[in-house]
Amino acid sequence: MLEVKVPSPGESVSEVTISNWLRADGDFVNMNDELFEIESEKATLSVSAESSGVLKILIPAGTTVKVGALACTIDTAASAGTVPPAKVEPSPAKAEQKGAASAVVTATAQKIASPAADKILREAGRSTSDVAKGSGKGGRVTKEGALKAANTPQVAAIAPAPVPAAALANGPVAQIKAAPAHMPPQVAKVAYTGERIERREKMSPLRLKVAERLVSVRQTTAMLTTFNEIDMSNLMQVRKEYKDKFEQQHSVRLGFMSFFTKAVTESLKYFPAVNASIEGDEVVYHDYVDMGIAVQAPKGLVVPVLRNAESMTLAQVEMEIERLAARARNNQLTIDEMTGGTYTISNGGVFGSLMSTPILNPPQSAILGMHKIEERPIAVNGQVVIRPMMYVAMSYDHRIIDGRESVGFLVRVKEYLENPVRLLLQV
């Protein structure tokens, strides 16, 4: 019998909420199967089985417990072939039916997901307990029910619409296109029934923390935003020309993110205040760049950090992003991997944003917002031409960054990206 205790999601966290059971009581689980998810002020993590056996759940979903509490046991003596049936919870409906025509107890269908519903719930990181009431026969969870549950926002699953970058507890929400192209970001859809229904849901600990921090950033910094636009023609040409070779050579796709990262790290050399932070009455300058780059995780956006991005090659940047994105998708990022950034890049373009003002992630003093690339007519040498253009925005803390610095920095980033050769020449 293996005892599974609630792990600590990071230093200084003593209480967590078991948000979700991913397997049912009585299920046979294999080693490494994900068992449950915990949610704290800092992060959401999933806990996997360290051995195979039959699961016995001791703490129901939604309960807040101390780190170290016994969450479940795994009976390692049982083998896959001898799984006892999931315990039937006597439902109130059944009690009422007693004495009715059929004396036979039917299987409790509630919490049983149809094959398609099961897949949808897994992908959304949800379980049947997220479906209020199964609408199928006997309360079975149907595909429709699963879709609804999957699309109901939970823990900042969707960034607040007008601001692409919302700070998560551990950082702002920067976005890169981490998921494969064929996985469109899911958007919640509520069915209007014509009735005046209001739904109330408890904010999760994570969401509460996010809210608190967002407001505090506004109140404790002097945040301003500067804008510019980038003609992406050259960069797109370079990428088009070399993306296959690059991939062959480095086994990783060549994206725009690596160019942006390098453009930023090079520019920061000239504007150290942009990479600094305020601590009490001191300014802390960082002579290195730890770049926060947000990726899509099952429960929302997280911001892992690329350490020493200033000394990485383009390929190393792409590889590191890919590695962190994979860890994020599997809920494997540790708190350490998500803290300590000195600067952040956020990409609202993934959602189609044309222009927005990202919000700072203290103690960082600046954040760059990338946006959608769109063909637009612009004037070049007195001629109207059509070019792939991207607006960029940088929000900065005016307390330590002057207007001259912020604007100069962003212009430099723009110049690097419009002429990627300059990155190479470092001019």
Add this chain to the structure above:
Amino acid sequence: MKYDLAVIGSGPGGYVAAIRAAQLKMKVAIIERYPTLGGTCLNVGCIPSKALLDSSEHYLQAAKHFGEHGIGTGALKLDWEIMRGRKDKVVDDNVKGIAFLMKKNKIDVHAGHATLLGSEAIRIVGADGKSTEITSTSVIIATGSKPADLPFAKIDKVKLISSTEALALKSVPKELVIIGAGVIGCELGSVYARLGTKVRIVEYLNSAIPTMDATMGKELGKSLKALGIELYLGHKVKAVDTKGKKVKVVATAPGGEDVELSGDYCMMAVGRRPYTDNLGLENVKVSTDPRGFIKVNEHLETAHPGIYAIGDVIGGAMLAHKAEEEGVFVVERLAGQKPHINYRAIPWVVYTWPEVAGVGYTEEELKQSNRAYKVGSFPYRALGRARAANESEGVVKVLADKDTDEILGVHMFGARAADMIAEAVVALEYRASAEDIARISHAHPTFTEALKEACLAATENRALHL
């Protein structure tokens, strides 16, 4: 150019994986060492065996049962060349269909034998000896299986044959010995017995189709005997002699004495072994178990990251539809989706006539695990439609949890069981109770009413027509 996915082997596991990957916008290559696509299943397995099973059953009906319907046929004639030719045409149509599907889905087909060179590189040597190399981010091994034999009796493809040769015999043999009363032995034994061959099947275990529910083995055994097949159960083969004009098979009977069986051919049907010859497993970190099956984790990934394996080559149920499910599973996971395979809900079918089909736990498994269960059975002879069709031989058996009534297993022996099992699979996937099925309307008169009645019997022993 580098592929997103390279699939080695174009059997039902491989080609389905390739199509699913193309649907998910991956750039896909499929590699096949044989001149035609479709693997064991389409070329020398499921499809040709079913073609011959269907033809030979028609012949048997004409020979034995048309009279009961009042149909006279005069002198019945069997033209084996035409029968075999029709089978070849069916195979040809099917494999061409796969080639079309590859083209339609823009999948690159590479003809030749594939050898893994490392993480992402694969060498392909064509029939002409020409060698090419491709690279791919992910690889799926779907190289399937080959007929197994016994240490003292190696298949020579002349007298001591496998199912592959048995599907293409020059003429209908007078006598045929089959070693192994598993699915393939029973199916091909039926084909030739129907056409007049004296078929003798030797089986080491005490029942035909020993992995299925014991009731099914018993029923099938009776029916094979009625067809004129001699079943030597509990017999251990100890020698096969191919030197003479006839093949001689010596087996030890349960009592200890030896029996000698002779045939024009001896077909080895003792199972299939994984096929990984010259696949280059030594160049990558892929490992195999003692029997040669490729080892995979629960995501069907081998010890070498990015290299996956599916179908017969990883063992488990050696079934085409199991290989297909695994192909889709791996590809969807690669695309970031989270599919799941319920191995308990993969049905088994034996295409004899009557057919045998089963899904879920067998009664023996439930007994062994001390699970409290109940049984509901319903015989075909009580079924109006079965009597109308002159198909009264058969039974449907439903196993349900004693307390929850959840259906745990369904086993059928009877006409059209192969198609009827689908309903039981749906029931299992949705974890239906026996009463659920009993409360669902079934068209009358159909064979499927037998399932409903068996469910009624399982629910509270209240079958209507018994």
